Amino acid sequence: MKIIVCLGVVPDTTTKVKFSGDNKEFDTSGVQWVINPWDELALTRAIQLKEDAGNTVDKVVVITVGSITTEPVIRKALAIGADEAVRIDVAPKDSYEVAFQLSEFLKNEQDQHFVFAGIESSDYNGAAVGGMLAELLGVNSVSSVSGLEIEGEKPRIFRDIDGGVETLEVDIPFVAIVQKGIAIEPRIPAMRGIMMARKKTLNVIPPAGTEAYTGITGFELPEPKPPCKIIESENAKELINLLQNEAKIL
Amino acid sequence: MAVLVYTENWDGKFKKTSFELVSYANKLAEMFNTNVVALSIGPVSEEELALLGNYGADKIISAAAGQFKILDNKVYVNLISSVAEKENAELIVLSHDNTGKALAPGLSVKLKAGLVSGVVELPSSTDPFTIKKKVFSGNAFARVEVKTGIKVLTLAKNSFEVVEKDGIAQIEALQDEVSQGDITTKVNEVNKQTGKILLTDAEIVVSGGRGMKSPDNWGPIEELAELLGAATACSRPVSDEGWRPHQEHTGQTGKIIAPNLYIAVGISGAIQHLAGVSSSRYIVAINTDKDAPIFEAADYGIVGDAMKVLPQLIQAVKEMKVS
Numbered sequence: 259m260k261i262i263v264c265l266g267v268v269p270d271t272t273t274k275v276k277f278s279g280d281n282k283e284f285d286t287s288g289v290q291w292v293i294n295p296w297d298e299l300a301l302t303r304a305i306q307l308k309e310d311a312g313n314t315v316d317k318v319v320v321i322t323v324g325s326i327t328t329e330p331v332i333r334k335a336l337a338i339g340a341d342e343a344v345r346i347d348v349a350p351k352d353s354y355e356v357a358f359q360l361s362e363f364l365k366n367e368q369d370q371h372f373v374f375a376g377i378e379s380s381d382y383n384g385a386a387v388g389g390m391l392a393e394l395l396g397v398n399s400v401s402s403v404s405g406l407e408i409e410g411e412k413p414r415i416f417r418d419i420d421g422g423v424e425t426l427e428v429d430i431p432f433v434a435i436v437q438k439g440i441a442i443e444p445r446i447p448a449m450r451g452i453m454m455a456r457k458k459t460l461n462v463i464p465p466a467g468t469e470a471y472t473g474i475t476g477f478e479l480p481e482p483k484p485p486c487k488i489i490e491s492e493n494a495k496e497l498i499n500l501l502q503n504e505a506k507i508l
Numbered sequence: 509m510a511v512l513v514y515t516e517n518w519d520g521k522f523k524k525t526s527f528e529l530v531s532y533a534n535k536l537a538e539m540f541n542t543n544v545v546a547l548s549i550g551p552v553s554e555e556e557l558a559l560l561g562n563y564g565a566d567k568i569i570s571a572a573a574g575q576f577k578i579l580d581n582k583v584y585v586n587l588i589s590s591v592a593e594k595e596n597a598e599l600i601v602l603s604h605d606n607t608g609k610a611l612a613p614g615l616s617v618k619l620k621a622g623l624v625s626g627v628v629e630l631p632s633s634t635d636p637f638t639i640k641k642k643v644f645s646g647n648a649f650a651r652v653e654v655k656t657g658i659k660v661l662t663l664a665k666n667s668f669e670v671v672e673k674d675g676i677a678q679i680e681a682l683q684d685e686v687s688q689g690d691i692t693t694k695v696n697e698v699n700k701q702t703g704k705i706l707l708t709d710a711e712i713v714v715s716g717g718r719g720m721k722s723p724d725n726w727g728p729i730e731e732l733a734e735l736l737g738a739a740t741a742c743s744r745p746v747s748d749e750g751w752r753p754h755q756e757h758t759g760q761t762g763k764i765i766a767p768n769l770y771i772a773v774g775i776s777g778a779i780q781h782l783a784g785v786s787s788s789r790y791i792v793a794i795n796t797d798k799d800a801p802i803f804e805a806a807d808y809g810i811v812g813d814a815m816k817v818l819p820q821l822i823q824a825v826k827e828m829k830v831s
C-alpha cells in the first residue's frame with residue numbers, strides 16, 4: 259500500500275512578514291522556504307509506517323503543486339525518506355486550484371493507497387486542500403487527525419474532538435487531514451538520505467486547465483500594540499488590581 | 509437567496525461561538541437584504557433551537573436523524589449542500605473550528621463556491637465580494653475577492669460580537685427522505701476529559717513554558733487557573749517533553765485560542781507560540797528576562813521568577829474573591 263503525502267512549501271515560520279510597496283504582494287526577498295510544518299509531520303508519520311513491518315505500507319510519495327522554485331524543498335522531503343516525488347508545474351492562486359491539480363493527478367492512481375494532507379498551510383491558513391481534494395476525488399476524509407496506526411491494511415484513526423479523542427475506522431481510499439500528534443518531532447534528513455535523494459525520481463507533470471475561485475487583492479499588517487505595562491515583581495497584587503479595574507476582565 | 513449558517517451543537521447545546529456565528533450571518537443577510545437560515549444537525553431540543561432566533565436566525569432547520577450522530581465529513585457535506593440548494597443559499601457560513609475546517613472545503617467543491625477561511629469581518633464590498641481574513645498565522649491580513657456566485661466562509665473566533673435580537677424563528681424538522689449516502693466513518697471509542705474547562709472555550713487561560721523548569725512545578729499554575737475559572741495550557745517544548753498533555757499545546761502547530769485573558773508564565777514568546785495566542789484580548793507575561801519577546805505581545809508584564817510571582821498572584825486573587 260502507498261501513502262501519498264501532499265506537501266506544501268511555505269516561508270520558514272520565523273519569517274518576518276513583509277509586503278511589496280503597494281501591499282499587493284507578499285515580499286519573498288530573503289525568505290527561506292520550508293516544508294509546511296503539518297505536512298512535515300505527515301511525512302514523518304508516513305515514513306514511520308513504511309518502516310513498520312506490521313502493515314503493508316511499502317511506498318511514500320510526496321506531491322506538490324508549485325513552480326520549479328519548490329524543488330529544493332521537495333528534495334529535502336526525499337532526503338527525509340520519501341521514495342518518490344511529483345511536482346505539478348504551476349504556481350497556484352488558491353486552495354481550490356491546488357486541490358484540483360492534485361485530484362486530476364490522483365484520480366488515475368491505481369495502487370491501493372490513502373492520502374495525508376496537513377490541516378492547513380502556515381502562510382495562507384486556508385485549512386482547505388485536504389477536504390477539497392477528498393470531495394473532488396469522491397472519497398471520504400477525516401479531519402483533525404492526531405494519530406494513525408495501521409494493522410495489516412486497516413487504518414485506525416485518532417481524531418481530536420473538543421476535550422478528547424475519538425478512535426475511528428474509515429474505508430480506503432480516504433484523505434487524512436492531519437495535525438500535531440500524528441508525529442511529535444519532524445524527522446531530519448541524515449547524510450545518507452541527502453545522498454540518496456539525488457537519485458530518487460522527481461516527476462514534473464504539466465498542470466490541468468482550471469481557474470481559481472478566489473484571489474488575494476491586498477495585504478495589511480495588524481495595528482501595532484501599545485507597549486506593555488510593567489508591574490514590579492514585589493507588587494504582583496497590582497496586576498490583579500489592573501486586570502480588575504483597568505482592563506475589567508476579572 | 510439566503511444566508512445559510514451551520515450551527516454545531518455539543519451534546520445538544522449551543523455555545524457562544526454558535527451565537528456569534530448567527531449574529532454574523534444576520535448582519536451579512538442585512539447587507540444582502542435577505543434571510544438567515546440556520547441548520548442544526550443531530551438531536552437538539554426545540555427550546556435550545558429557538559435560542560438561535562434570539563440572535564437573528566429567521567428559520568431553523570433541524571436534521572436530527574440518528575445517522576448524523578457522528579461526524580462523517582461526506583455525509584455532512586451532502587446534507588449541508590442539499591439544504592443550501594433547497595434554500596437557495598448563496599452564502600454559507602461556518603465557524604473556523606475543527607468542524608468548520610472539516611466541512612467547509614467539501615462544501616466549496618460540491619457547490620462550486622469560493623471558500624474564504626478565517627474571515628474576521630463582514631465583507632468590505634458585496635460586488636465584487638471582498639472580505640478580510642487572517643494569514644501568516646495572525647501576523648497579517650489578506651483581502652480576498654471571491655469570484656463565484658456561491659460563497660463559503662468560516663468565521664475566526666472572537667472576531668464578531670454577539671448581538672441579541674428579539675426575533676422569533678420558525679423551526680422546521682428536516683424530513684429524512686433524502687439519503688445522504690452511506691456512513692463510512694465508524695467511531696469505536698471516545699475518550700473525553702470531563703469536568704474540566706475546555707481550552708478552546710475558556711475565557712481565561714493560564715499557560716506555562718519551559719521557564720517552569722520541571723513538571724513538578726505546575727501546582728501554582730493549576731491553582732491559579734482553578735481560582736480564576738481558567739483552563740491550563742503550555743508551550744510546545746513543554747508538551748513535547750511530556751511535562752503536560754498534548755491537548756494543552758498552544759501555538760501555530762498546536763491549538764489556536766482567543767481567550768479574554770492569556771497569562772503566559774515562563775514562556776519566551778516565540779513567533780510560533782504567539783501565532784496561537786495573539787488573538788487574545790489581553791496578554792499577561794511573567795518572565796525573568798525583561799527582553800523576552802513575550803513582552804512585546806503582552807499588555808501587562810511582571811519581570812520576575814514565576815515560582816515567586818505565582819504565589820503572590822494566587823494570594824491576591826483569593827483576596828479579590830473575598831472582598
Ligand SMILES: Cc1cc2nc3c(=O)[nH]c(=O)nc-3n(C[C@H](O)[C@H](O)[C@H](O)COP(=O)(O)OP(=O)(O)OC[C@H]3O[C@@H](n4cnc5c(N)ncnc54)[C@H](O)[C@@H]3O)c2cc1C
Binds near residue numbers: 716744778779780781
Ligand atoms: C515549525 C515550528 C513550529 C512551532 N510551533 C510551536 C507552537 O505551536 N507552540 C509553541 O509554543 N512553540 C512552537 N514552536 C517552538 C518555538 O519556536 C519555541 O521554541 C517555543 O515556543 C519555546 O517555548 P518556551 O517559551 O516554553 O521555552 P523557552 O523559549 O525556552 O523560554 C522559556 C522562558 O522562560 C523564562 N524563564 C526561565 N526561568 C524562569 C523563571 N524561573 N520564571 C519565569 N520565567 C522564566 C526564560 O526567560 C524564557 O523566556 C515551533 C517551532 C517550529 C520550528
